[in-house]
Amino acid sequence: MFKKLLSALICPMILLPFCSSTVSASATQKAKSETIVGKWIWGNTIADLGTDGAEILMSRCASEGMTDVYLLIKGTGGKLGYLKTQYTDILTRNDRDVLQETIDAAHKRGIRVHAWICVVRDETYKANHPDAGIYQYIRGRDNKFITPYNEGYREYIGNVARELAEYDIDGLHLDYVRYNHNANGWSEEDFERLASMGANLDRVKELVETTWGYNGRAEDPNYIFNAYKNNDPDAIIIAQYRKNNIKELAQHIISEARAVNPNLIFSAAIMPEGAYDSATSELHYGQSYDDAAKIYDYICPMAYSGTYGKTDDWVTTVAKNSIDKGNRVVMGIQAFDDVTSAHIMAEVENIRELTKDPTYKDSMLGVVFFRSGTFEYAKATYDVENKIITVKLENTGSSAYTKVRVDAKNGIRFTEAGIGDGINTNAKSTLSSSGSNATFSATNLLGAGKSGYLYLKYEGDIDPAKLPVLVRIYSSSTELRIYTTFCDTSASNAEMGEPKFPESEVTTSEATESETTEGEETSEPIFDITTDVHTEDSDREGEKKPSSLLPIIIGTAAAIAAVGTGMFILMKRKKK
Numbered sequence: 001m002f003k004k005l006l007s008a009l010i011c012p013m014i015l016l017p018f019c020s021s022t023v024s025a026s027a028t029q030k031a032k033s034e035t036i037v038g039k040w041i042w043g044n045t046i047a048d049l050g051t052d053g054a055e056i057l058m059s060r061c062a063s064e065g066m067t068d069v070y071l072l073i074k075g076t077g078g079k080l081g082y083l084k085t086q087y088t089d090i091l092t093r094n095d096r097d098v099l100q101e102t103i104d105a106a107h108k109r110g111i112r113v114h115a116w117i118c119v120v121r122d123e124t125y126k127a128n129h130p131d132a133g134i135y136q137y138i139r140g141r142d143n144k145f146i147t148p149y150n151e152g153y154r155e156y157i158g159n160v161a162r163e164l165a166e167y168d169i170d171g172l173h174l175d176y177v178r179y180n181h182n183a184n185g186w187s188e189e190d191f192e193r194l195a196s197m198g199a200n201l202d203r204v205k206e207l208v209e210t211t212w213g214y215n216g217r218a219e220d221p222n223y224i225f226n227a228y229k230n231n232d233p234d235a236i237i238i239a240q241y242r243k244n245n246i247k248e249l250a251q252h253i254i255s256e257a258r259a260v261n262p263n264l265i266f267s268a269a270i271m272p273e274g275a276y277d278s279a280t281s282e283l284h285y286g287q288s289y290d291d292a293a294k295i296y297d298y299i300c301p302m303a304y305s306g307t308y309g310k311t312d313d314w315v316t317t318v319a320k321n322s323i324d325k326g327n328r329v330v331m332g333i334q335a336f337d338d339v340t341s342a343h344i345m346a347e348v349e350n351i352r353e354l355t356k357d358p359t360y361k362d363s364m365l366g367v368v369f370f371r372s373g374t375f376e377y378a379k380a381t382y383d384v385e386n387k388i389i390t391v392k393l394e395n396t397g398s399s400a401y402t403k404v405r406v407d408a409k410n411g412i413r414f415t416e417a418g419i420g421d422g423i424n425t426n427a428k429s430t431l432s433s434s435g436s437n438a439t440f441s442a443t444n445l446l447g448a449g450k451s452g453y454l455y456l457k458y459e460g461d462i463d464p465a466k467l468p469v470l471v472r473i474y475s476s477s478t479e480l481r482i483y484t485t486f487c488d489t490s491a492s493n494a495e496m497g498e499p500k501f502p503e504s505e506v507t508t509s510e511a512t513e514s515e516t517t518e519g520e521e522t523s524e525p526i527f528d529i530t531t532d533v534h535t536e537d538s539d540r541e542g543e544k545k546p547s548s549l550l551p552i553i554i555g556t557a558a559a560i561a562a563v564g565t566g567m568f569i570l571m572k573r574k575k576k
Helices: 043-047 053-063 098-107 123-128 151-165 188-196 201-212 223-229 233-260 278-285 289-295 314-324 341-354 567-575
Strands: 002-004 022-024 036-042 068-074 112-118 171-175 265-270 298-301 329-334 364-370 376-383 388-394 401-408 413-419 428-431 437-446 451-459 469-475 482-488
Touching: 036 043, 043 053, 043 068, 043 098, 053 098, 068 098, 098 112, 112 151, 112 265, 151 171, 151 233, 171 233, 188 201, 188 233, 201 223, 201 233, 223 233, 223 278, 233 265, 233 278, 233 289, 265 289, 289 298, 298 314, 314 329, 314 341, 329 341, 341 364, 341 469, 341 482, 376 469, 388 401, 388 469, 401 413, 401 451, 413 428, 413 437, 437 451, 469 482
Parallel strands: 036 068, 036 364, 068 112, 112 171, 171 265, 265 298, 298 329, 329 364, 376 482
Antiparallel strands: 002 022, 376 388, 388 451, 401 437, 401 469, 413 451, 428 437
């Protein structure tokens, strides 16, 4: 049975327009007909909000239309963010159980909770068990990754999985279930294992040393990868060996958790290269998208287009290729660093379009944003009877908004613009002469921690399957990252306050192209082997803050229409 996720304030929302109005009545029920709209969340993000942090953040998630949250409770530092554990000496905090708090707050709102753990990178375990560390070809065990087949660590991480499965979580989400670099994983035991698989160790050493310029060889960074692509038998054995180690570790973790709770959803954050470059994925990370399809209920490719220097349609390519390899996909969307509101919303729109493609719609499950704390949302509700769009803003940042620009999209134009409750009464509203955009500005347009409303009258017809407005928010001269949700409130718009339309200034010319169009680069992906897509800081429980600007994406949330009744039932049956 299903119930409405949204209260009178939270209407059926669109993730780009991922449109669906229902989620399961209990978070212990698996997703059946709604699209997944999720956030990766650090445990400290909740803890830093105070004792009511889980209630505060899950309330926001519900307002944004989030269906799933992926809560980091074991980051790369290796500390544990839950209290029901035998490993009490490595707790992040011992005064509260953020995992349990989040489960309680999320489930009452119909939101699923996935316990997110970083697997192969574990600084605490490495510090306590130096010999468990992965071996760098030249420097030895000098990094903070763990050898995937280390028996002590396998037992430990399996115990962690069992402990988490005792909680009323809905899923277990694996991250860093991979090698970090082809130059790592070369201990004497690794060479012995490779030899047992039939590898020529002299050739293996030549491949590694020539690729990375070790032991006096001239560096050729493509050497081992080209050898793999040319079916070099030793390069293929190396890739298979690394894939086996990662697959077996993932399967071990899942089997331990499944022994306690067979109904959990198992997912993983996966590097995106495997969707289009098997050589890079298998030789660097030991990650195979073909294997992933057999291991996980779904994968979350971290297709961070800004980091990889790609245009917004790249997410479609990654998603299609992932599905073609047999995977169900929740696409990881970048909400940090060099992306804008327009870029984020374009990516969401691209994924939404894929959900309507007969070939892919049953396996394109939704999106997940990295991460909470780097974005916010704006909620645009429209009243088709009175031709009014209301934009709700909620400033959870530490600085005031100074300007908001709203662009009309997909066949509508604005005719009037006004401010409502919460907005500085001295704010100036400016309407472009063609009605293509409206701008609201003031030194303190909307203060930190405040919410407020903007109103726009419009002409034209809104297509409920397409984004009607794009909201851009600025703090001083900085454009924040915004994710925009929207829904129809024709039946009742009372909760949004009484629309007010003071006289607006009308500009005599349109905004420049640079203000309205994203100038995307069209270069090939930037693969920087020295930098992880998810780079994390041990004292922050997880991923390192991508930017000091504290971006804000304004959420588009909700559910993609008709992903297929019984999708997850079939998914779980398949895994059994």
